Each structure stands twice: as structure tokens, then as C-alpha cells.
Amino acid sequence: MEVGALATTSVLTVRPGDSFKEVARRMTERNVGAAAVVTGDGSPGIITERDLMRAMAGDADPASATVEDFMTANAITASESWSVAEAARAMIHGRFRHLLVLGSAGEITGILSIRDLVESLLEGYSEE
Numbered sequence: 001m002e003v004g005a006l007a008t009t010s011v012l013t014v015r016p017g018d019s020f021k022e023v024a025r026r027m028t029e030r031n032v033g034a035a036a037v038v039t040g041d042g043s044p045g046i047i048t049e050r051d052l053m054r055a056m057a058g059d060a061d062p063a064s065a066t067v068e069d070f071m072t073a074n075a076i077t078a079s080e081s082w083s084v085a086e087a088a089r090a091m092i093h094g095r096f097r098h099l100l101v102l103g104s105a106g107e108i109t110g111i112l113s114i115r116d117l118v119e120s121l122l123e124g125y126s127e128e
Helices: 020-030 049-057 084-094 114-123
Strands: 034-037 045-048 077-079 098-102 108-113
Touching (some): 020 034, 045 049, 045 098, 084 114
Parallel strands (some): 077 098
Antiparallel strands (some): 034 045, 098 108
8 A cells, every 4th residue: 555545635734933832722623643834945844742742841832932943844754655664664763653745746745644554554454
């Protein structure tokens, strides 16, 4: 199976200047653990629940701290044509739980989570 068929296509996007408080609210409303950061130079970034926790552990003010202060710029991405195994290897090697998926023109077409990978694995598994 290719990543493009497995990834969630409804991707929450935020801007680097958005406040952590706003992003946390939006992530909670959508029940997601990560958001794609749309930057001015077009390079994809990502902000995750782990980033939010690190910011709070460091005494960041959620109302004034911005996504840009704690996001991962130039995020590792996957092509829609990657195999599930390639994506899993990248996530294990990079020690992250979300992977932005890019289309052939370099646009963000989805986001792949560890949960997506586990669900795909379980689809082929039957208890006997």
C-alpha cells in the first residue's frame, strides 16, 4: 500500500505567527496531534502535541508564544508513492509520530500518523 492511499487528507494547517493557544485549541477541536505549518518560503513545517508540551514545560506563555518559536521547520516529508514500510522506517529513524505527505508538485496532500500505520497493519491481521 502507498502512503497516499493511507494518509489523512484533511490536514489542519497553521501559520508560523499563530499563537500556541490558538493552535492548541484548533488541534483539540479537530482531535489531531499535529498540524502542517504553511511557511512563506513554501517549505513545509510541522507543529505537534510534543512541541506544545515542550513549550509549556519551558514556561512559554501560550498566548504570546508562536508556532514559529517551537515548530519543526523543513520537516521530513513523504511522497504519496512511498510504501508504508518506507514511511514507518522514516518515522522510527526520526523518532516522530507524524509525517507530512507531499504530492508530485510538492504540495501537502496529507498527513500520516503512527495510528494510521497501526490501523493499516491491523486490517491485514485476524485473530484466530
